[in-house]
Amino acid sequence: MRVSPFIQILTGFIIWSAAFLLLYATQATGCHLGWHELDIGPVSVLRLLLTTIFVLVLALLGGLFWSARQVKDRSADTSETLTQIATTVHIAAIVSTLITFSGLFWLTLC
Amino acid sequence: MMDNRPETGFETAGSPIRLHRQLNAIWGSGQGLQRLSAVNHTIVGIRFMVTALVFFAIGGILAMLIRTQLASTNSTFLDAAQYAQVFTMHGVIMMFLFAIPFFEGLAIYLLPKMLGARDLAFPRMSAYGYWCYLFGGSFLVAALLFGIAPDGGWFMYTPLSSRPYSPGINADVWLLGITFVEISALSAAIEITVTILKLRSPGMSLTRMPIFAWYMLVVAAMMLIGFPPLILGSILLEVERAFDLPFFDPTRGGDPLLWQHLFWLFGHPEVYIIFLPAAGALSTIIPVLSRTRLEGYGLIVAAIVAMAFLSFGLWVHHMYTVGIPHVALSFFSAASALVAIPTGIQIFAWLATMAHGRPQFSIPMLHVFGFFFVFVLGGLTGVMLAMVPFDWQAHDTHFVVAHLHYVLVGGFVFPMMAAAYYWLPHITGRQPVQHLSKPAFWLVFIGFNVTFFAMHLTGLRGMPRRVFEYPQEAGWEVLNFVSSVGGFVMTIGFALVAVDLIMLVRYGRRFRRDPWKAGTLEWATPTPATSYNFGSLPHIDNRADALEPSVLGPDLAAGRGYLGFTRNGWMETLTVDMVTGRLDHVVVLPRPTYLPLWTAIATAAFFASLLAKLYWATPIALLAVIALFLLWTPSTGLKQNIGPLEVGHGERALHHQEVAQPPSWWAVVFALAADATLYTSLIFGGFFLWLSAPNWPPPDLDFTFAGPSIIAGIALLGAALSTRLADGRSGKTVFGLAITLVAHLVTVGALSVVMLSLPAPTSHAALASALAVAAYVTLHAGIGAVLAGYGLWRWHAGYISVQRKLDLRIGSLWHDYTAIAGLVGLAFPFVLQSLTGAGGR
Numbered sequence: 009m010r011v012s013p014f015i016q017i018l019t020g021f022i023i024w025s026a027a028f029l030l031l032y033a034t035q036a037t038g039c040h041l042g043w044h045e046l047d048i049g050p051v052s053v054l055r056l057l058l059t060t061i062f063v064l065v066l067a068l069l070g071g072l073f074w075s076a077r078q079v080k081d082r083s084a085d086t087s088e089t090l091t092q093i094a095t096t097v098h099i100a101a102i103v104s105t106l107i108t109f110s111g112l113f114w115l116t117l118c
Numbered sequence: 119m120m121d122n123r124p125e126t127g128f129e130t131a132g133s134p135i136r137l138h139r140q141l142n143a144i145w146g147s148g149q150g151l152q153r154l155s156a157v158n159h160t161i162v163g164i165r166f167m168v169t170a171l172v173f174f175a176i177g178g179i180l181a182m183l184i185r186t187q188l189a190s191t192n193s194t195f196l197d198a199a200q201y202a203q204v205f206t207m208h209g210v211i212m213m214f215l216f217a218i219p220f221f222e223g224l225a226i227y228l229l230p231k232m233l234g235a236r237d238l239a240f241p242r243m244s245a246y247g248y249w250c251y252l253f254g255g256s257f258l259v260a261a262l263l264f265g266i267a268p269d270g271g272w273f274m275y276t277p278l279s280s281r282p283y284s285p286g287i288n289a290d291v292w293l294l295g296i297t298f299v300e301i302s303a304l305s306a307a308i309e310i311t312v313t314i315l316k317l318r319s320p321g322m323s324l325t326r327m328p329i330f331a332w333y334m335l336v337v338a339a340m341m342l343i344g345f346p347p348l349i350l351g352s353i354l355l356e357v358e359r360a361f362d363l364p365f366f367d368p369t370r371g372g373d374p375l376l377w378q379h380l381f382w383l384f385g386h387p388e389v390y391i392i393f394l395p396a397a398g399a400l401s402t403i404i405p406v407l408s409r410t411r412l413e414g415y416g417l418i419v420a421a422i423v424a425m426a427f428l429s430f431g432l433w434v435h436h437m438y439t440v441g442i443p444h445v446a447l448s449f450f451s452a453a454s455a456l457v458a459i460p461t462g463i464q465i466f467a468w469l470a471t472m473a474h475g476r477p478q479f480s481i482p483m484l485h486v487f488g489f490f491f492v493f494v495l496g497g498l499t500g501v502m503l504a505m506v507p508f509d510w511q512a513h514d515t516h517f518v519v520a521h522l523h524y525v526l527v528g529g530f531v532f533p534m535m536a537a538a539y540y541w542l543p544h545i546t547g548r549q550p551v552q553h554l555s556k557p558a559f560w561l562v563f564i565g566f567n568v569t570f571f572a573m574h575l576t577g578l579r580g581m582p583r584r585v586f587e588y589p590q591e592a593g594w595e596v597l598n599f600v601s602s603v604g605g606f607v608m609t610i611g612f613a614l615v616a617v618d619l620i621m622l623v624r625y626g627r628r629f630r631r632d633p634w635k636a637g638t639l640e641w642a643t644p645t646p647a648t649s650y651n652f653g654s655l656p657h658i659d660n661r662a663d664a665l666e667p668s669v670l671g672p673d674l675a676a677g678r679g680y681l682g683f684t685r686n687g688w689m690e691t692l693t694v695d696m697v698t699g700r701l702d703h704v705v706v707l708p709r710p711t712y713l714p715l716w717t718a719i720a721t722a723a724f725f726a727s728l729l730a731k732l733y734w735a736t737p738i739a740l741l742a743v744i745a746l747f748l749l750w751t752p753s754t755g756l757k758q759n760i761g762p763l764e765v766g767h768g769e770r771a772l773h774h775q776e777v778a779q780p781p782s783w784w785a786v787v788f789a790l791a792a793d794a795t796l797y798t799s800l801i802f803g804g805f806f807l808w809l810s811a812p813n814w815p816p817p818d819l820d821f822t823f824a825g826p827s828i829i830a831g832i833a834l835l836g837a838a839l840s841t842r843l844a845d846g847r848s849g850k851t852v853f854g855l856a857i858t859l860v861a862h863l864v865t866v867g868a869l870s871v872v873m874l875s876l877p878a879p880t881s882h883a884a885l886a887s888a889l890a891v892a893a894y895v896t897l898h899a900g901i902g903a904v905l906a907g908y909g910l911w912r913w914h915a916g917y918i919s920v921q922r923k924l925d926l927r928i929g930s931l932w933h934d935y936t937a938i939a940g941l942v943g944l945a946f947p948f949v950l951q952s953l954t955g956a957g958g959r
Binding site for chain 1: 324325416417419420423424426427428430431443444445446448449452453456459460696697805809810
């Protein structure tokens, strides 16, 4: 399947942006509703939820990166260059995700 | 059978001079008062830039008033009220009336020439945008003369800017004036996006685009997403001030922090929206002046895409001190630090380009070095401020003022001065004489650093920003005096730059073509450029920064490219497939007209009626705006099918009215994307208040209007589905459009009942939010009804057929969007009501 180069280039950071909003909204909602005071084992429900979202986002980004690397049709000059750009942006999105959200493992949630 | 098709053959000129005369007769804008009807991108672009420079001069004079006031302790030069207006208007003018319009003007002037097109996609829209900018900016400056200018800071924080604390019309001037100017910015963003994606020369694929086009594509996309939250915030605050709907009033379920979120959702990306066009100019200029090609083209594209997204993820770094939990602060702090990486990648790419080339130490390059020194320092203090503990110390001090000036002057003013010296020869046909250029640069450079480096120190010693006086015992006087002296030196430098540029325009050396030996297409036009840019359009088979304008230019002027002829007096240019650059279709652009000016005057009347609180005149002005916009459309329609047209080189392409996705279709897609951003901000705003605002849940919240909501929902779906019947065939089209029209009118009626059913919307933000969402959907259904009626008129006037159904396709986009947004809006009050039981403080 041929994917539009615009989608290839934008997907990684669109997911990063969506994760940003989702994690920020979940954290605020969880604090408002008191999920940080409910514990499941050693962690609160809120921290567990945020961590799950974080892991799922990373898995999604990793999966998309892997599938983009499998694309064989890079014959045209345009396609090759755009694929290189898309790959670079994807790596940047994965690194940004790791750095931006890693604080949710240890910082005060509310 | 008689053939009623219009004559679509073309007339070959025979000689370059005759071709020039023929094209000029079609594309020229006239003389004298006729110039007011000009829609040509060269004229509009220059107007934008010149007007922006006039505003820059006004903003600079205000800066001198600030520095005069702060030069000594307890100065009586300005009183507190005057100072508040002066520093607010300095920021407003420099951000909204200088920086954004100046780069818009540069892009409007350059892009068609760089992309190998004869004009922008929507020339009348850019002319309308210019008039809106001029009128909106003039509102603000006139208010300053009358002493009623905005005085709440360029960020207009609530509750200071709310009615109880700003009872005059100063804040209204900001809210309405800025919204007026933002119309210009949004129309430019759509114009630039569609032009870059579609109006390129055949063969210019995405990866052959000049790097400046990539930068402007990213910037325009950022404007589409970044500006709507500010427009929404301005509307909500103006509605609060005018009609007492309490979105930001904490005593009635509102929250001042909602304003800060909406403002900085625009405000921080804005810094990058200003920086990226300047970076695009640097990426274009540096390789040319270094006599080499740009290093890392692909890496730079990746960096600016990353930068665009990251810049949206750090809006809260202006709000570290408002009381946000640690983990949320860490998200924004990390994003703030991360954004330095793509910035650094570009800086290293430019350094590598210079290292691999043979830099030519001309005047533009001197300003490039000014950029490197100043911007890198601003970037370093930016990383410092991204760190939460340091920001808590330096928050709202002169350190932050110094940082933002290092970033904005370093990241925009120095590159734009480099761009002015680089491209003014293109605009004027004359080269710099360079007698004053070097002393002018050094005065600006030294004056700037003296002014703002000292301000870091006053900030670190605790001097808060926005204060109009300080006591002698504070120990800030010497540093402030040094800053003020530096400010005046810088001003003298800018005055010398202005004199130097005037000398260039008046007495510069004439040249033939491409004085810098650049490889981009704008230098293949005659200089100064003709109204049609190119006698014929090129086929691009190389990256469009490695062309040979000196060879290509005469060839195109002789008509040996595409469209090297005239046809029916049409203003023609070509479009391509967005990715591959394959020839797509022919666009016929509109002739010069006064309609953009009249429409902007009507728009000004709309805003003026709100400002003067003459609310009876507002609907009249709105109807005039709608009627004038409808008058724009007949001149671009076709009443017959004409089939493929010859475009030269033995190739043929369809007229834009006969294809599925011409530029106007894409324009509506991008306009709806901006619209959706505004709407999403509104919905999220409602939920933010539920989460964060005091005085929730509201007392006695009862949204009991299920009946009209269900009727509106069914009507919205009916409008979206019935429009699919309108396919350009006789019978079905009229039937489908008539049902769509009726369905939208039913929606308007049902939602009017909903709005009237809301009990006392001024009593609590929950009710005000529900009213705002219902008003949004009602407005969209109303516009949907106008579009359905317009479709019926176009059908009866003969503009629509099975092959020519662009009007129907555009209408369909609107009806589909309205249905989706409407269903979300209808559910909103019920979801909010159910949530209020689940929390509150």
